[in-house]
Amino acid sequence: MNRIGILGTGSYLPSVVVTNEEIARGAGVTDEWITRKTGIRERRRAEEQQATSDLAAAAADRALRQAGVRPDQVAYIVLATSTPDQPQPPTASFVQHLIGASNAAAFDVNAVCSGFVYALSLVERVLRADPESEGRYGLVIGADIYSRILDYSDRKTAILFGDGAGAVVLGRTPEGDRSGILSTSLISRGDQHRLIGVPAGGSRLPASTDTVEQGSHFFQMDGRGVRSFVHENLPKAVHGLLRSSGVAPEDVRHFVPHQANGVMLREVWPDLELVNATLQLTLELHGNTGAASVPVALDEIHRRGELAEGDTVLLSAFGGGMAVGSALVSWGRTRHARPGHAVERETAVVPQQRRSGQRLTPAAIAG
Secondary structure, three states: OOOEEEEEEEEEOOOEEEEHHHHHHHHOOOHHHHHHHHOOOEEEEOOOOOOHHHHHHHHHHHHHHHHOOOHHHEEEEEEEOOOOOOOOOOHHHHHHHHHOOOOOEEEEEOOHHHHHHHHHHHHHHHHHHOOOOOOOEEEEEEEEEHHHOOOOOOHHHHOOEOEEEEEEEEEEOOOOOOOEEEEEEEEEOHHHHHHEEOOOOOOOOOOOHHHHHOOOOOOEEOHHHHHHHHHHHHHHHHHHHHHHHOOOHHHOOEEEEOOOOHHHHHHHHHHHOOOOOEEOOOHHHOOEOHHHHHHHHHHHHHHOOOOOOOOEEEEEEEEOOOEEEEEEEEOOOOOOOOOOOOOOOOOOOOOOOOOOOOOOOHHHHHO
């Protein structure tokens, strides 16, 4: 049977722009210091009425429109997020409702910033094993609103994160087409789980007056520990995936990493030995968008026309857990793409702000 491939991409970034100057005041640093340390100049912030599902639904809508797939053709919706709308039900259920994907099974995956690649691997395997997957599609979304869980006086975290969502549509490639997802690799290092986390709000440390006063609901990160983890584990993960796939490093044309920190990624880049690949960094104007960062970057370079049919694309993300997820893709021709041309940016249906606690109906998002 043919491979499972990426048939369309989409992303959504909120309209509110937060500059380094605004972040620097609260964190006790300067605009120049943030840029020098991270390569980030600004990031986006969700509006007060927007939840993670709203951003996710907008990105999903764009991906579906580009792929030419109707919501009722989607069999699986898997949303990667570590900032869900609420503890339960899964935020993917809200997305299913918002976009009108009434036939889809919908659930969340939480591997923090690695979540999108984890979800991509999962849905690819499910579709590939499904004998009735012809004409059925998977929708993989990464979405996070980190602005709701940041301590803006903490310069280790406040300077990095923005809000956003990205999505891809997966489905079987046409007969005889050799494009598609070639291989994936998922690695977890639970012994390093203390490097990243939000301590309070779960069953171990339920919400209380004390946890709020102590700031235990804020995102916390050991910056030096994370940097060491990435330098040690990202090259190993990339080299291991290429070896197991039988793909030579020089055959990779694009490396699309989790957009965590531009300076750190440039430091580790030589160790990957991808001599003919372009390191795709898009974080300057949107920062680290968590699980959304890989699909947001992928959508951006796709719509700029940088991905040619047959290009080997390597996606790789790392995040809390600690986790590393990588995927090797032979790029195909998406529905609206033409060789040598950028993909036209269609007008997406963006969820409107909710009023008085009311959620949008499928009819409302469909316009």
